[in-house]
Each structure stands twice: as C-alpha cells, then as structure tokens.
Amino acid sequence: MLLLVALLAQSSVPFERIVNADQQPGNWLTYSRTYQGQRYSPLKELTPKNAAGLKVKWAYQFRDGNNQVSPIVVDQVMYLSGPNSAVALDTRTGSKYWSWSRPVPTDYQSIGFGRTNRGVAVLDDLVYVATLDCYLVALDAKSGKERWSVKAADYKLGYSFTVAPLAINGKIVVGTSGGEAGVRGFIDAYDAKTGQRAWRFETIPGPGQPGHETWLNDAWKTGGGSTWVTGAYDPQLNLLYWGIGNPGPDWNGDVRPGDNLYTCSFVALDGNTGQLRWHFQFTPHDVHDWDAAHVPILFDATVRGRPRKLIANANRNAFYYVLDRETGEFLSGKPYVKQTWAKGLDDRGRPIVIPGSEPTAEGSLVFPSLNGATIWYSPAYSPATGLYYVAAREKSSLYFKREADYKPGTFFAGGGEQDLDPNEEWGAIRALDATTGEQRWQFKLITPPWAGVMATAGGLVFSGTNEGNFFALDAATGQPAWDFQTGSRITANPISFLVNGQQRVAIAADRVLYVFGL
C-alpha cells in the first residue's frame, strides 16, 4: 500500500503538489517554481564558497534556436518546449524519453517577435504546451501522445502563443502574443481534463464593460493588450495575477485617446470565473511599447505599518512598484533604471508624464528604450535576503510616430524606435530592497541583458549575458562567484533542481540546454 501511494505520488502532479512546492524543493513544478512567481530555489548545496566548482553535467540540443524555455522538472524527468514542440528528458543523463511536435502552418507569420516558446505546464498526468498557431495541447506525461488540443484564436489575425501555460486548480491558463498586430488580447482558462474553455478575460473591455470608457470609437477593437508572459497565483485568495501588454497601435496614440485599459496593467482575476477583482495600470495611454508582460512576484512583508500580502514588479517603464495584492492598492514606486519620461509617480502610482516624451515624426529621445528597463524574462525574489533581483537595461531610443493603418494579420505599430550608439548602452543585475525599491547592489553587464534571474537559498543569484556567459553572483553582495561561456547569447530563465540529492542548475543558451552541478 505504501509503495502504491509512493508510485502514485511519483506519477502525477495534483494541484496540491504545486501549491506545496516548497515541500519538494528538488522539483520545479511550475514556470516560476511556485505560484508566487519568485523564481527562488530553496536548495542550499551551492553557495558563493563552492560555486566555482560548477561543471557541465550534460547538454541537450534543441531543434530550433533562440530558446527562451524555462524547464519543468518532475521526479527526475525534465520537460522542455520549443516552437510547436516538446521533449521529456532524464534529468540524470539528458537522455530522451519522448518528443512531440506538430508543424507550424506554412502561412504562419510571427509579427513582432521571434518563433519561440517559454515552457510547458504540468498537472496530474498531463503536460500542456501552447503553440504558435494558437492551440493549447495536452500531452500524456508518460508518452508525449496528444490527449486533446483546442484552438484558442486565429493566428492569421496576428494572435500567437509563446507563453508557458499556468496550471491552477483544474484549469490551464494561457495568454496570447500579438500586441504589434492590432489583436484584442485575452487570458483564457481551459478545463485541464477536457480542454473545454472555462472562461475568457478580454483585456480590452468591450461596449458595456467597465473600462470601455477609456477607449474612443472603435479603437478598442484593435487595442492590443497581449498577455504573453506567465502570471502568478495566490491559492489562498484564489486570485490569478497577470501582466497585460501594450495598446495598439504601439507608438501612435492619436487614434486611441484615453487611458486604454487594461493595457500596461496588472490584473487580478478570480481563478474560478476569470472575473476582474482589481487592476493597476503602470503606464496609462502608453506610446512606447512598455508592456507590463512581466512575471508578478508575490511576497508578504510589513509595509506602511502593517503586515500585508504584496505584489511587486520592476516594470518595463523603469519604475519598481509594490502593491497590496488583495486590493491592488498602490503602496510605493520609484525608478530603478534611468528614465526621462515621467517626473515621478503621484500618490496613487500614476506617472506624472513629462511633456514632449511621446514619439514624434522626427524622433524623440527617451530613456528607457522600446524593450524597456527590463522585459519579459523573469526577475527573482529571495525570502532569505528580502531582495528583488532584476536584470536591468540601461538604454535610450529615438521614438518615431508614424501613420497606422489596420490591415488584419500585419504590423499595426504606428512607429517605432531607432537604436543609438551601442557604446552608450549597458546593463546590470540589480538587487532592490523588495519593499522600498532601494538599490542594494549591482553587477554591471556590458550590454542590456535578455536573460532572467534565479535566486537560491544557498545565497546565489544566477543569470546570463548576451556575450554568452552564464554566471552566479553572491546574493548578498553581487560579487561574482562563478561564470561559464556557453557560446551563445542567453535569452532564457534559469532553474534549479536535485538529481540523486545533488543540486543542479539549468539554462538554455540559444540551441543548447546546459545542466551544471558540482
């Protein structure tokens, strides 16, 4: 009987197992390891003292390049994904158990982003992958065979799935890309067993819905508000937190006067119904493409004199925000990267925009650049240090405003940027006091990064560079502890797990996934 229970436990990932992920720190069961979005591993074997001994244990070569995947690890099996593909590997050796793929339609176009996929979700005995042509596919965890698949949107209109789905109680949540194609964004939840759609939250409210008054005429129909980065979840509150992308057209706001809700916002949705509980808009009427497509970080701390449930975000618009995650109340916010578009935030967190910072026909110079002060890749939070770690981008751009004609399935951008002198841009891993946003330390990077950050209980912070370095810093001081040249630009998030009781760290670098250990 005991053996049977143990086997059952091994073969399946019920919802409760993800809720209690901290009880099994050797696994990485969901996108950010836990629902709190912290990308923090409780593993302690690797420390600033011994990290210098890290070596490659094995590597896996993907079919496609530019991988952004964050692996999932369940009971010695690693699940990876690429565009319209997935694979299950033995975490001890990298040997393959199964692989799955379905063709990308020949007329598929990715409008405004590369062909990529950020990972799978697991729940019970299924593995969930979202495809470029907007299917959510459920695979048998043991064989990789398709159990069901459901079409969520029409890729010919510019919708596309690059997101890692999020598995919550009986439901699989996905979001869409397409913010440069004039889509009307959504967050969908599907029944995990059957693929039936349980609910849809439209990120651009239609006529009669609250928030619709922030749009003029028909602008809402092509209003953007993509949802391409995996959210966080609070199982106690049963609230799902998700970041919403830019309004469309991106750089020409003339056709869409108003705040353009719920673009560039965090929304809190009821997990059962998808009903909006609260929203907080970081960048009202955005004209710089500063998506709030970020992983929200949930943590608890005392702010303004009382213990609170918090949600934090270092935003693409260069401000770091702390909100109350029960109510959405703004608690604090301050810049963490150079910015020249806002004088600051008012006492409700609304930016005080500097006139003349919007795009113009001739080009207007603004910090940060189009890709922002940070972007889709994950930040991390360590409960051990109380610090929020973010890969920060120091860069400006010339922003241009152009005509925007909507033509389904093509760019609906209304302008864009021109890069300036590459010698003037740089990056850093920054450690911020999570409750105040005060910078504690930084580790400088040569160029603005494209890789996420992971923190560990052993006192390390892992991340990667455009120059191919995968590295570990002392989480308390930012001093480098170890680095490895992977041979290609890193555009993915690190994870950590156990193999036979020994700590491993994994990162995708272009076409190769590396796994390191002592």
Added chain:
Amino acid sequence: MLSNNMPYRPIVPLVLALLSAVTLLAQESEGRRIFEAQCALCHGQQGGGGRGPSLVKPTLTKAPDAPSLEKLISEGIPPEMPGAWQLSPNEVKRLAVFVRSLGQLPSETVPGDPAHGRDLYRRQACASCHIVAGQGSGFGPELSAIGARRNAAFLREALLSPSAALPEGFLMVEAVPRQGAKVTGIRVGEDPFTIQIIDAAGGFHSFRLADLQPLNKLPKRSPMPAYAKLPPADLTDLVAYLASLKGTR
C-alpha cells in the same frame, strides 16, 4: 512650355532622366512608408538595425541586387523574418528601392588622382594595418568598400584626425595584469568576466578581469597616426583613392 529656339533633341533625354528621377523618388517615398509600417519594428525606423540587422549598407550580403531583395522581402527569412505576403508585387518593388537607397551615399565628384593616391597608400604602408581586396594586414578596419560607406569629407577627417572618425564599437584598451606586462591594443571581445585584445603587432591577448588591475578604457583613441603633415595635394589624392574603393572585385 518649350522654347522655340531650344534644340529639340537634347530635351528628350533630359525629360526622361527627370521623369525617371521623379519616379524613383516617388517609389522611394512610397517604399519608406511601407518600410516604416512593416519593417522598422525590427530594422529600426531609419534602417539602422535593432532586433534585426542594419540595412544601411552599400551592399546587402543576403540580397545584393534588386531582384534578390524583392524575392527576400516577399519570402522572408524563416523563422525570424516574416515574408511580406500582404504586399503587392509593386509595393515590394517600391520597398526594395527604398531599402537599397538606405546604404547609398549621395553621389559626389571627388577631386584628386586616385592612381597617385594608391601609390601613396602603398608608400605610407597603410597595408600594414588595413586590408584592401585581400591585400594587407587586418589589425585595422578593412577598407575594401570604404568608398561605398564613407564620403570624401569623412575620409579626409579620418586621415587628419583618426580618433575623431572611429568605426562603431571601436575601443582601445589598456590591460595591466596583476602579474606580467601591460598590454595596449584594440578590444576585439568583451564580456563582464573577460576581455580580448589585439595588439599593434597582431598578437592576441585574453584576460580574465579578475586577473587585471581595473581595465583602462581609452575612448576616442586610435592607434592610427594622423596624416596632417601630408602635402595637401597628396592628401586629396589619397582621399580620391579611398573614395574609389567600392568593394567590387
């Protein structure tokens, strides 16, 4: 209105030339509009690059002529660059005209004697640091197509004051190892943990930053001597030679 006493014949080619220039300009302007809407998100609003490569180049390696560029625009470069299925063949043509105009310098008449300039290039030992058409040494930037990328005024400035006309991303550095001799040279690679340098003798050096005193970066410095003492006529000829280097073999 044509004046009666003007000879008829020379007018025809003139009008034709004007018409074709106007047509080209109109195509360029229509092409620019398409570029800004459909291409600039990756290639930059001025074509100078971003997520996609810069297109401000005299010759695009993947599409060196108009037909190959039109084909590339229509079909894209999977998986990264979408094909322009939504554009009509005429729109693709106009877009290609605009893209090809991005890297073209305005035509100019460069004074001087390029043949004498080439002789000076040899006598001044420029080839000890630069490659032209496969000849020379690669310490400095290759000059085989420099005349297609830079105008005469820039080339003159680069000869008189090299540090005022550095290539993009060019940086001199001085590395002082905690043990061993100082190395000065051109940065050829850098990441947060290491630096790679080529010295004037062509020697490669690679250091871990932890093994160095803090790295000394020397912005706006060039190892190239200034040719300010060259007789003005020689300078003009040398510029004429460099301006004649268009990369054609």
